[in-house]
Amino acid sequence: MGKLYGYAGRILRLDLTHRSAVKIELPYDMARDFIGARGFGAKILWDEVKPGVDPLCPENKMILALSPLAGTAAQSFHRTFAMFKSPLTCGYFRSTGGGFFAAEVKSAGYDAIIIEGRAEKPTYVWIHDDDIEFRDAGHVWGATVDGATEILREETDKNARVLAIGPAGERLVRVACLVTDDYRTPGRGGGGAIWGSKNLKAIVALGTKKPELFNEDLFRELVKEQIDVYKRSPLFDAFHSLGTNSVVYQFYTLGHNPTYNFKNTELENAEIWRTEVLEKYVIKHYGCFTCMIACGKKWKLTKGPYAGLLWDFPEYETHWSLGSTCGITNLEAIAYANMLCDKYGLDTISTGAIVAFAMELYEKGILTDRETDGLRLRWGDGDAMVELVRKIALREGIGNILAEGTARAAEIIGRGAEKFAMHSKCLELPAYDPRAAKAHGLSYATSNIGGSHMIGWNKYEILGMPEKVDPLTVEGKGVLAKRVQDQIAAFEAAGWCAFAELVQTAGYGNVEKTMEWMGKVLYAATGIEEFKDPGYIWLVGERVYNVERAFNVREGMTRKDDWLPERLQKVPFPRDPARGQIFELDRLLDDYYAARGWDAKTGVPTRKKLEDLGLSYVADELEKLGKISS
Amino acid sequence: MVEFLGYAARKVGRNWLWVEVNEGETLRDVFLKYLGLRLENEVVEALMNAFMRGEVRVAVNGRVVGSLDAKLNDGDKILVFPIAAGGDTCFEKMF
Numbered sequence A: 001m002g003k004l005y006g007y008a009g010r011i012l013r014l015d016l017t018h019r020s021a022v023k024i025e026l027p028y029d030m031a032r033d034f035i036g037a038r039g040f041g042a043k044i045l046w047d048e049v050k051p052g053v054d055p056l057c058p059e060n061k062m063i064l065a066l067s068p069l070a071g072t073a074a075q076s077f078h079r080t081f082a083m084f085k086s087p088l089t090c091g092y093f094r095s096t097g098g099g100f101f102a103a104e105v106k107s108a109g110y111d112a113i114i115i116e117g118r119a120e121k122p123t124y125v126w127i128h129d130d131d132i133e134f135r136d137a138g139h140v141w142g143a144t145v146d147g148a149t150e151i152l153r154e155e156t157d158k159n160a161r162v163l164a165i166g167p168a169g170e171r172l173v174r175v176a177c178l179v180t181d182d183y184r185t186p187g188r189g190g191g192g193a194i195w196g197s198k199n200l201k202a203i204v205a206l207g208t209k210k211p212e213l214f215n216e217d218l219f220r221e222l223v224k225e226q227i228d229v230y231k232r233s234p235l236f237d238a239f240h241s242l243g244t245n246s247v248v249y250q251f252y253t254l255g256h257n258p259t260y261n262f263k264n265t266e267l268e269n270a271e272i273w274r275t276e277v278l279e280k281y282v283i284k285h286y287g288c289f290t291c292m293i294a295c296g297k298k299w300k301l302t303k304g305p306y307a308g309l310l311w312d313f314p315e316y317e318t319h320w321s322l323g324s325t326c327g328i329t330n331l332e333a334i335a336y337a338n339m340l341c342d343k344y345g346l347d348t349i350s351t352g353a354i355v356a357f358a359m360e361l362y363e364k365g366i367l368t369d370r371e372t373d374g375l376r377l378r379w380g381d382g383d384a385m386v387e388l389v390r391k392i393a394l395r396e397g398i399g400n401i402l403a404e405g406t407a408r409a410a411e412i413i414g415r416g417a418e419k420f421a422m423h424s425k426c427l428e429l430p431a432y433d434p435r436a437a438k439a440h441g442l443s444y445a446t447s448n449i450g451g452s453h454m455i456g457w458n459k460y461e462i463l464g465m466p467e468k469v470d471p472l473t474v475e476g477k478g479v480l481a482k483r484v485q486d487q488i489a490a491f492e493a494a495g496w497c498a499f500a501e502l503v504q505t506a507g508y509g510n511v512e513k514t515m516e517w518m519g520k521v522l523y524a525a526t527g528i529e530e531f532k533d534p535g536y537i538w539l540v541g542e543r544v545y546n547v548e549r550a551f552n553v554r555e556g557m558t559r560k561d562d563w564l565p566e567r568l569q570k571v572p573f574p575r576d577p578a579r580g581q582i583f584e585l586d587r588l589l590d591d592y593y594a595a596r597g598w599d600a601k602t603g604v605p606t607r608k609k610l611e612d613l614g615l616s617y618v619a620d621e622l623e624k625l626g627k628i629s630s
Numbered sequence B: 001m002v003e004f005l006g007y008a009a010r011k012v013g014r015n016w017l018w019v020e021v022n023e024g025e026t027l028r029d030v031f032l033k034y035l036g037l038r039l040e041n042e043v044v045e046a047l048m049n050a051f052m053r054g055e056v057r058v059a060v061n062g063r064v065v066g067s068l069d070a071k072l073n074d075g076d077k078i079l080v081f082p083i084a085a086g087g088d089t090c091f092e093k094m095f
């Protein structure tokens, strides 16, 4: 076992209860077996969070983890990955956001931060290289993310990077998120509520260290190759000029953008999402640390009641969640609500999906003006949506119930509301219709974090790349969903941005080349021999996926939790291209478990599968708990 | 109806075109025979080349097709779109 290059070589454990900060040497085995980022989070959560822990109690932990390439010249590997037991799903969660925070933490000398315990009063942590301070945050408690960020930078260092929560996280809103100083959000799953429960307002970081690389020349050559491939990729300029706004109308046309809370798939005036309309709002391009794709855009509104807004643009998902799934085509209202979500610290996907759920309940008479304090939640009303976002963030009136997320809110409201709660494992479904892309939908159902599009974003079905696969067929979709989930788990264990990976894969024309390149660059940076073998990187992806699954199994999840709402299983898709399609859950699950080598009855990984992945210790614990047989 | 998105629309100079096809004709016929009559040859060629390189996709009634040999029926909606649509540099690179 040699020296670890590339990595910072340390994990920082922040115990908020005792205000102690301990630096731990990064174990070589963990680096080799899990690479970093999502891989580290899965491993540490498995090791340290006991089953049955309340997600909002001090015993729950959040792991912020980075790529071994964070802070280097490699493109697009500088993301913050947050792993925790989710207050929404009560299971394993990973969320991720870009920006500059991760690179700064790496420069301060850490590959991961373990956050545990609960501070007695509002606190922020100031990490300045080796110096760690727990500071009072009473004066910024209640402040919006941008306000708090500005103040904390003033009292630490104006060049420091900040990850913070807003008022929604403080109020334990279950869809609250973490927000960086440049409004990149590890958004999903309620990570903001975890910080709120721990009285943690922010982490502020500044560092001066530089990682030492194993083979500088090889590394430089591989980064040069990456830049060349980005430049020749057919996706590069599209993402650079419009980010994910480049696909909104296109996906709508292909049937991937469900409307009216998945009740419909069409929307009058959807042409507002054509690129020639959206690009008119862009006034500035920006990106994350060392990423030439620079997919971030600043929008400026010059007319209507929200004129004057100058903020981060709404992403593809946000156009859907605060737009089409609420029947809203008022771009100005969508942009304004997007800004509110950033300021309050709310996940835009879940928040918009909750608004759509409430609008459908209002339409059906399950919610009335009495419950909404007179707020008329009519489909298509952008101003009502904006007001409801505010109420959810501040837990005001009906917002207090909706702040629990659709699944819990439906239970509280009763009267058949659960039929309209579009979630999987309590995580609100995002902007693709599972009936129109079966492997993609299968990933919604089986994802270890619930209804996420990122865990198994199926480029084969959605973009027809690197090979075209018919999105409507059922056959072979278990294998395809598994393949994509493992791929993404491997890329995310390396801490890579999913958009950037897509750009590189489109440039090479196949995933194998991308995986091979990634293995080589990881090797050049770290010196870990195993990384040279792309087969090994695939294996790490599958290993990570299985540890995450095992975490959920230990929490009591089984096949019954791999589920999608009745509307998607029973109601045929109403228009071309998927007219008449339903989501064939049971057939698809059987196929998927077979592809995974998991028990078909329970959806639990078998001992053999776990042992093949080098996870005997996971199998032993599951056996001890009676979850698997020997 | 043929609908163009993003750079494809910019290249063609419009968002929609209506063409009439005969029973059994294919997408290739639409490009070569019908679009060829309404658009400059250079434009049609550029679109077809971009399709071959996988940079432009074609969907019939919302389903992405793998080849221009797909047969068409009366009333089919054809969508011609870049794999993702962005700004000017992409436009230049693609066509």
Ligand code: SF4
Pocket (backbone or CB within 6 Å): A076, A077, A098, A099, A286, A287, A288, A291, A292, A293, A294, A295, A296, A497, A498, A499, A500
């Ligand atoms: S592609 Fe966009 S989100 Fe990803 S790293 Fe680059 S700028 Fe950030």
